[in-house]
Amino acid sequence: MRLSHLSLVDFRSYAGLELALEAGVGVLVGPNGQGKTNVIEAIGYLANQGSHRVAQDAPLVRAGAERAVVRGAVRHEDRTAMIELEINPGRSNRARLNRAPVNRPRDVLGYLRTVLFAPEDLALVKGDPAERRRFLDELLVARAPRYAGVRADYERALKQRNALLKSASMMRRAARGGQVPDLSTLDVWDAHLAKAGAHLLAARLELLRALSPLADKAYGTIAGHPGAMLEYRPSCPLDPHVRDGGDTVGVAPAPDPMGRGRRREVDELEAALAVALSRSRAEEVERGVTLVGPHRDDVLFAIDHGGGALPAKTYASHGESWSFALAVKLASYDLLRSDGIEPVLLLDDVFAELDTARRTHLAAVAASAEQVLITAAVDADVPPELDGVRYRVAKGSVTRGDTVT
Incomplete structure (x- = not known):
């Protein structure tokens, strides 16, 4: 898979850009603040429909413009797909595939796969749980785009449930004698939230089972010793029979040797979430917000030096x-890559942040990629083995040689 052409209209600093891209290594070089990362961000948005820099779409639209358009031609084997996203802050975004409108923007997910490494990724280790949840879910959707619908279903149920809880909390405080309003409607949204949450949770656990050994292997190569551990930390017990106060730490389990199947796992997780929502309802009504579910979970990144695993967030050096x-x-x-479709590798100004050993390892991986796009402030920041198109x-302009693209 590779991106052969990128078009931008009113995206960030670009009023317009037409950029032809080739397989292999491409390096965008220029001083900071000139628009290098904006190009990488646009490619990532085309793949994930989200930015690695901001949570909302409004900053992506050039100042003074009403909308932005990101368009890309993606080649896979002997086929080319044209993906187009129209970004409309405050309104629904729109998408086209091969110039024909699609029902929902998420219908074009999966046509372009990317993996981005940027300075912001340090927040995966040092940042809030939301960073790790987003990373896991974006990777999940990249592998199986249908989970974008599962995420949307869960977020819709969560929004409705939170609205009911907030209303109930306000009514309870306003009522004399602390009377609790009718919460029968909440039961319906409990069921919706538990069902969508169980599918999302099962997928996250399965993904983590596949990702964990690969991360440990990569860490061992980079750091010189293995010991990277990824553990899922749910906000409630994953076993519906565990009472509050029990062990709520959930490590991504190994595949069941009895082969109970995915359906049974989802059913058990749905039951666990339903029990947890029931048990936490009184506190949730008091606080006006949903306190348990995948939106409150975390992934523990830990390092084991041989004397026991310690959380990387608090114990890891820079x-x-x-x-x-x-x-x-x-x-x-x-x-x-193991799924059979090699993603485009995006490296945004990271070589200047890494020491020699880490630069060497990352360069070796990048050199083997079908397509890698790198940003750097100066040519010297790019390892010499990554010789490619500059x-x-x-x-706000990008030139190749003497030709303005």
Whole structure:
């Protein structure tokens, strides 16, 4: 898989851009603030319909413009697909595939796969749980785009349930004697949330089972010793028979040797979520928000030096944190490659952040990629083994040689 052409209209600093891209290594070089990362961000948005820099779409639209358009031609084997996303802040985004409108933007997910490594990825190790949840879900959707619908179903149920809880909380506080309003409608949304949440949770656990050994292997190569551990930490017991106060730490389990099947796992997780929602309802009504479910879960990144695993967030050095973040992204790349469709590798200004050993390992992986796009402030930041097409970026324009693209 590779991206052969990128078009931008009113995206970030680009009023318009037409950029032809080739297989192999492409390097965008230019001083900071000139628009290199904007190109990488646009490609990532085309693949994931989200930005690695901002949570909302509004900053992606060029100042003074009402909308932005990102369009890309993706080649896979002997086929080419044209993907187009129209970004409309405050309104619904729209998408086209091969110039024909599709029902929903998520219908074009999966046509382009990317793995991005950027300075912001240090937040995977040092940041909030939301960073790790987003990473896991984006990788999940990249492998199986149908899970974008599962995520949407869960988020819709969560939004409705939170609205009911907030209303109930306000009514309870306003009522004399602490009377509790009718919460019968909440039962319906409990069922919706548990069902969608169980499918999402089962998929996350399965993904983590596949990703964990790859991350440990990559970390061992980068850091010189294995010991990277990824454990799923749910917000409630995954066993419906465990009472509150029991062991709520969930490590992604190994495949069941009895072969109970995915359907049974989903059913058990749905039951566990339903029990947890029931048990937490009084506190949720008091606080006006849903306190249990996949939206509150975390993934523990831990490092074992031989004396026991310690959370990387609090115990890893700066170098170890970079190694862990890089290992997780390289594991993602290996996992997607194992599915038979090699993703486009995006490296945004990371070589300047890495020491010699980490630069060498990342360069070796990048050199083997079908297509890799790199940003750097100066040519010297790019390892010499990554010799490829150079693009010069300055003031919202991209040039290759003497030709303005």
